Amino acid sequence: MSRNVLIFGERGNQIRELITAARLVVEGGSTVAAVVNDSALAEEVSASGIAAVNITSAGLNKADVAAVARALQAVASNKDAAVVIVSADRRGRLVGSYLAQLMNAAFISNTDRVACTDDIICTRNTLGGMLCAEQKSLAANQVIAISAKVYDEAPSSSGGSVEELQDSFEAGGVSLIAESSKDTSVADITEADVLVVVGSGVEKDYLDQVQAIADKLSGLVACTKPVATDRKWYSEELVIGISGKTCKPSLALLFGVSGQVQFYAGIRDAKVIAAIDKDQNALITGLADYVLIADTTDAIPGIGAAL
Amino acid sequence: MEIIVAMKQVPDLQQVRLKNKEAVLEGVPLTFGDIDKRALEAAVQLRDTHEGTVHLLSIGNEELEDTAKEALAGGADAATLLISDEFADLDSAQVAQYLAAAIKDMDDYDAVLFGEASGDNYSGQVASRVAAILGYPLIGYAQKISYENGSVTVECSYESKVETVVAACPAVISVVSDIAEPRIPAVTAILKAGKKPKEIMDETDVGIDEASAVIETLSALAPDDNRKCEVVDDVGALIGALKAEKIL
Numbered sequence: 001m002s003r004n005v006l007i008f009g010e011r012g013n014q015i016r017e018l019i020t021a022a023r024l025v026v027e028g029g030s031t032v033a034a035v036v037n038d039s040a041l042a043e044e045v046s047a048s049g050i051a052a053v054n055i056t057s058a059g060l061n062k063a064d065v066a067a068v069a070r071a072l073q074a075v076a077s078n079k080d081a082a083v084v085i086v087s088a089d090r091r092g093r094l095v096g097s098y099l100a101q102l103m104n105a106a107f108i109s110n111t112d113r114v115a116c117t118d119d120i121i122c123t124r125n126t127l128g129g130m131l132c133a134e135q136k137s138l139a140a141n142q143v144i145a146i147s148a149k150v151y152d153e154a155p156s157s158s159g160g161s162v163e164e165l166q167d168s169f170e171a172g173g174v175s176l177i178a179e180s181s182k183d184t185s186v187a188d189i190t191e192a193d194v195l196v197v198v199g200s201g202v203e204k205d206y207l208d209q210v211q212a213i214a215d216k217l218s219g220l221v222a223c224t225k226p227v228a229t230d231r232k233w234y235s236e237e238l239v240i241g242i243s244g245k246t247c248k249p250s251l252a253l254l255f256g257v258s259g260q261v262q263f264y265a266g267i268r269d270a271k272v273i274a275a276i277d278k279d280q281n282a283l284i285t286g287l288a289d290y291v292l293i294a295d296t297t298d299a300i301p302g303i304g305a306a307l
Numbered sequence: 308m309e310i311i312v313a314m315k316q317v318p319d320l321q322q323v324r325l326k327n328k329e330a331v332l333e334g335v336p337l338t339f340g341d342i343d344k345r346a347l348e349a350a351v352q353l354r355d356t357h358e359g360t361v362h363l364l365s366i367g368n369e370e371l372e373d374t375a376k377e378a379l380a381g382g383a384d385a386a387t388l389l390i391s392d393e394f395a396d397l398d399s400a401q402v403a404q405y406l407a408a409a410i411k412d413m414d415d416y417d418a419v420l421f422g423e424a425s426g427d428n429y430s431g432q433v434a435s436r437v438a439a440i441l442g443y444p445l446i447g448y449a450q451k452i453s454y455e456n457g458s459v460t461v462e463c464s465y466e467s468k469v470e471t472v473v474a475a476c477p478a479v480i481s482v483v484s485d486i487a488e489p490r491i492p493a494v495t496a497i498l499k500a501g502k503k504p505k506e507i508m509d510e511t512d513v514g515i516d517e518a519s520a521v522i523e524t525l526s527a528l529a530p531d532d533n534r535k536c537e538v539v540d541d542v543g544a545l546i547g548a549l550k551a552e553k554i555l
Contacts, residue, residue: 063463063472065445066438090423090465094447094481097432101403101439106521109430126527127330127427128320133527138520173444173478177460178471194554217555229484236485237466242429243342243484251554261320262426272554273534274545289535289552292545302542307555 001118002028006081008072008095012044014087016153019048021146022085025116034075036062042162049157055165066172069098075165088145096143105141112147129242129265147246149190186237187220194219195249197240200226201256201277206300207233210255216307224263240266256296259284308357308454309416310350312383313406314343316367316374317427328528337374340426344381348487349452350420351382357454360384366405368395379500380492387413391509401518403436408513410441417476418459423448423483434481444474449482
């Protein structure tokens with residue numbers, strides 16, 4: 001069943017991952033990527049052999065979700081695309097879900113796999129990460145948000161093109177008045193081969209030693225959500241879980257992590273999980289490969305010294 | 308400042324057990340999700356600063372009246388509850404239609420607050436859909452909200468940056484966890500919660516005979532987690548095991 005697919009993302013690497021996903025469902029149809037007021041990005045993604053549309057509308061700002069969604073709706077209509085694939089980051093989810101309402105479409109968020117039969121079957125976590133669900137659209141149109149790093153980036157290929165779409169779109173009433181970068185020193189934990197994870201069972205005095213362990217293992221420090229949002233010890237960018245990042249390291253070394261399902265959904269695909277926690281009844285003891293029942297105040301210095 | 312807070316009734320995930328890879332939800336109490344509670348707290352703080360009311364809006368089955376007491380004890384002044392057996396298993400598009408229809412019938416308000424996503428499904432789409440249906444400005448992932456002269460100024464937290472935006476009210480705003488720490492209600496607040504005004508509506512009251520589902524869930528099973536679950540005696544044994552795995 002041939003389908004035309006529209007892609008929306010904000011970065012080249014992200015869009016190239018979405019192109020790979022689109023190629024799994026397009027089945028002879030066409031793939032088009034839309035970008036907003038960014039000719040360089042349009043050129044970059046067209047190098048993967050697809051058509052890129054640069055929406056150049058005066059006054060269209062990315063913070064105005066409704067206006068961006070209306071622009072994408074126009075492109076989807078123009079390209080006869082009933083399937084829209086967006087990144088499952090915050091902007092992608094926001095724009096994608098608004099667009100879904102405009103298109104009377106299903107919105108399937110945080111998709112970890114797409115497969116094609118007569119329908120597009122999307123696999124995603126549900127019930128706080130406890131279950132893995134297969135879902136499909138009942139509507140003629142669908143918007144699918146694909147999680148980062150699920151698919152490899154599409155390679156360079158010939159045959160791409162760039163076109164400009166100059167039009168005006170109804171504004172959504174949101175004006176951008178300032179923007180600032182978050183701490184750019186925060187590393188991307190989804191890229192790490194080794195993650196040393198801080199949970200609520202770790203005392204603050206031991207964070208330097210945890211970092212030293214991560215350094216010795218050439219890994220990165222990550223954390224559970226309460227450690228970032230409640231204790232504010234780390235950036236939200238380092239949170240693993242259904243409301244944070246999904247990571248697939250070779251080793252996840254967990255200190256003081258109880259193993260709530262919302263966390264585990266983000267580390268489930270680690271090759272080896274080793275957990276250190278003083279509670280022998282903690283959920284994590286049934287979810288790890290190796291479990292050391294110990295107080296983190298003893299285990300952290302011990303492991304630091306042993307490495 | 309008149310604020311509606313839309314909160315979703317979700318199962319208490321700590322009490323959900325698995326049987327044959329399926330979730331056993333029978334007997335599991337329903338609650339409001341953590342991020343929704345933070346949205347409520349943000350609304351209560353705005354109300355306390357600017358005066359006005361906080362109005363809870365939620366949809367669900369007959370247990371919702373009990374669940375709503377949590378939010379009324381947590382600072383909401385009144386509640387509109389959409390309750391019907393038909394509302395027990397809706398998809399997000401259906402929920403958005405019902406909520407938007409209810410909001411249209413509510414008195415003047417300045418903002419509709421949502422958590423960025425629910426604690427169970429975490430798809431984060433109802434706020435966007437409601438904004439699209441109502442035609443109101445949509446602001447996502449708010450970490451700080453200010454209100455002045457009929458407009459909101461909001462700091463929005465994206466992965467790599469913070470955007471500050473402004474919009475005229477009424478606006479639909481989804482919030483991130485950072486925005487506020489939910490309060491623990493005092494005993495007096497819990498006792499007063501049952502006496503706060505509540506309006507109960509069903510599908511006929513909101514004027515929608517039937518909202519069509521747009522998603523079908525074909526299966527929902529616990530994934531295979533074939534971990535070794537090997538308990539080691541000490542740090543040396545752990546290091547040894549990881550070396551044997553050729554991870555170290």
